[in-house]
Amino acid sequence: MTAGLLSAPLLWLLLFFIVPVGFIAAYSVGAIGIFPTDAGVVSFDDWARFLRGDTIYTGLFWKSVRMSLTVSVAVVLLAYPIGYFLALCVRKRKYVLLLMIIAPFLTSYLLRVLAWKVILGDAGVVNSLLFSLNLRNPDDPIQWLLYSQFTVMLVLAYVWIPFVALPIFASLDNLDRSMLEAAGDLGASRLKTFWRVTLPLSLPGVVAAFVFVFVPTIGEFVTPLLVGGTSGYMYGNAIQDSFTRGIDWQFGSVLAMFLLLVVAGLMMLFGRFVQVRSVAG
Amino acid sequence: MEITASRGALRLFRIYFALLVLFLYVPIALLGLFSFNAGDTTFPLEGFTTHWYEDVFGNKVLIGSLVRSTIVATVSSVVAVGLGVLASFALIRRRFFGKPAASALMFSPLVIPYLVFGVSLLVIFTALDKLLTNAFGVYIGLGLHAVAVGHVVVSLPYTILVIMPLLERLSVSLDEAAKDLGASPWQTWRRVTLPLLLPALVSAFLIAFTLSFDEFAIASFLAGTEPTWPVFLFASLRVPSRLPQLIAVSSMVFVASLLLILAAEVGRRMAERRYGSEFTARTVV
Numbered sequence: 001m002t003a004g005l006l007s008a009p010l011l012w013l014l015l016f017f018i019v020p021v022g023f024i025a026a027y028s029v030g031a032i033g034i035f036p037t038d039a040g041v042v043s044f045d046d047w048a049r050f051l052r053g054d055t056i057y058t059g060l061f062w063k064s065v066r067m068s069l070t071v072s073v074a075v076v077l078l079a080y081p082i083g084y085f086l087a088l089c090v091r092k093r094k095y096v097l098l099l100m101i102i103a104p105f106l107t108s109y110l111l112r113v114l115a116w117k118v119i120l121g122d123a124g125v126v127n128s129l130l131f132s133l134n135l136r137n138p139d140d141p142i143q144w145l146l147y148s149q150f151t152v153m154l155v156l157a158y159v160w161i162p163f164v165a166l167p168i169f170a171s172l173d174n175l176d177r178s179m180l181e182a183a184g185d186l187g188a189s190r191l192k193t194f195w196r197v198t199l200p201l202s203l204p205g206v207v208a209a210f211v212f213v214f215v216p217t218i219g220e221f222v223t224p225l226l227v228g229g230t231s232g233y234m235y236g237n238a239i240q241d242s243f244t245r246g247i248d249w250q251f252g253s254v255l256a257m258f259l260l261l262v263v264a265g266l267m268m269l270f271g272r273f274v275q276v277r278s279v280a281g
Numbered sequence: 282m283e284i285t286a287s288r289g290a291l292r293l294f295r296i297y298f299a300l301l302v303l304f305l306y307v308p309i310a311l312l313g314l315f316s317f318n319a320g321d322t323t324f325p326l327e328g329f330t331t332h333w334y335e336d337v338f339g340n341k342v343l344i345g346s347l348v349r350s351t352i353v354a355t356v357s358s359v360v361a362v363g364l365g366v367l368a369s370f371a372l373i374r375r376r377f378f379g380k381p382a383a384s385a386l387m388f389s390p391l392v393i394p395y396l397v398f399g400v401s402l403l404v405i406f407t408a409l410d411k412l413l414t415n416a417f418g419v420y421i422g423l424g425l426h427a428v429a430v431g432h433v434v435v436s437l438p439y440t441i442l443v444i445m446p447l448l449e450r451l452s453v454s455l456d457e458a459a460k461d462l463g464a465s466p467w468q469t470w471r472r473v474t475l476p477l478l479l480p481a482l483v484s485a486f487l488i489a490f491t492l493s494f495d496e497f498a499i500a501s502f503l504a505g506t507e508p509t510w511p512v513f514l515f516a517s518l519r520v521p522s523r524l525p526q527l528i529a530v531s532s533m534v535f536v537a538s539l540l541l542i543l544a545a546e547v548g549r550r551m552a553e554r555r556y557g558s559e560f561t562a563r564t565v566v
Contacts, residue, residue: 013437106535
């Protein structure tokens with residue numbers, strides 16, 4: 001009976017999740033050949049080239065890590081006060097206010113990225129506003145607004161703030177308020193109560209929030225494509241290019257597998273903090 | 282003394298909250314504004330129009346992509362909800378060897394980068410295709426079936442997350458009572474468990490549906506010659522003159538999804554009145 005219940009979902013995940021991932025793992029070392037040009041012999045050369053840093057992709061990976069880290073830290077810092085305010089300071093309507101923060105997540109992801117392209121482009125909102133106010137000559141728009149690393153990070157932060165507010169809010173909302181009152185009764189100042197009681201108790205939520213931004217942004221390729229230009233090019237774009245431009249699927253598999261291993265490692269380190277249920281509330 | 286924030290701090294929090302809401306909504310609102318603008322997506326505005334909305338229905342390619350997304354989202358969320366029910370029953374009602382591992386596996390699609398999952402499916406579908414074409418002359422190729430298969434995988438953990446809590450609160454003694462009164466397992470499921478589970482199934486379906494409808498990364502690798510709406514949207518972004526129309530469609534999709542969620546919420550409240558609140562799950566988040 002139990003086997004009957006489990007078999008369908010497990011079979012689906014096995015066939016369409018485990019096997020494909022295992023397949024590109026095998027493909028990345030040449031254990032499987034798909035195209036006539038594939039060597040068909042097992043070789044770790046591609047992995048070695050990548051790990052030794054002989055290709056531009058190793059540097060690109062670290063650049064993407066830096067960008068994702070910056071975005072994740074910034075987003076958690078920006079969202080924490082919101083979670084704190086809604087969970088602990090607001091008495092009435094806190095769920096309505098929370099919904100206000102989360103609602104943008106219902107609009108299309110592409111659309112939210114696109115909005116910034118419309119705002120920051122050469123003929124975008126900012127520039128055209130400047131032209132019409134005669135503050136800037138139409139032949140000379142501010143060009144650095146779009147297609148930079150900073151723009152990519154700004155847009156990623158914009159996209160992920162609503163999602164991150166949720167686990168932080170959940171951890172603060174579940175916190176036992178009598179602990180805070182006890183700290184106050186024992187003479188702790190507000191700042192000290194926050195620093196010694198509230199913050200440590202909310203750390204699991206903070207770590208979960210961090211992971212929930214870091215994992216998708218490290219594998220991001222859509223935002224850089226739309227607003228990144230050449231300087232905003234990320235590791236994810238390299239993976240996408242190796243498959244869609246048909247350059248080298250085998251090396252692309254190495255890049256993709258490496259990303260997966262990094263994420264898996266992160267989950268092993270921080271997984272126990274991530275309460276999957278906080279996503280669904 | 283209010284221990285969480287002083288009056289001054291509270292004021293700062295309120296200002297910060299308002300600023301953040303502005304930051305989140307102004308870009309979206311600007312797009313909405315431009316979808317009614319006679320000119321392109323720049324200032325100054327050139328007058329009010331609804332023709333971007335009207336023209337949508339004449340654009341066959343665009344409508345085709347919306348239809349495709351609806352098909353993929355419907356099929357993949359029905360399958361995901363079905364598999365989610367089975368998985369939730371196993372995880373809540375049964376004890377079995379390797380349960381932590383099975384549970385970890387079912388939730389792992391939550392954290393896999395969609396890019397990596399998308400290329401994995403691309404590679405295996407291509408390899409499968411070569412094999413089948415060479416050996417049997419059967420051609421499958423990429424397309425909607427591949428996209429749907431991938432979307433089921435990434436929606437499955439969300440459906441389990443919605444169904445599991447309700448199933449946990451649903452007392453096993455209800456099933457036992459039905460059995461004692463002579464109901465067959467099928468009757469018990471059809472007349473007792475399913476009606477009580479229905480609100481969670483609707484929520485799970487809606488979450489899976491919206492996830493699939495908006496999903497770009499996986500679909501972009503697997504859609505092949507059958508672009509879904511996000512894939513079509515992305516491809517069309519290169520033509521700036523089409524932008525207002527694309528925004529108009531997106532606005533309509535957004536309003537439709539809001540209405541869908543509202544309808545589900547109304548349905549949930551009605552179910553709550555009928556069965557009592559302890560049996561119903563929250564619709565959104």
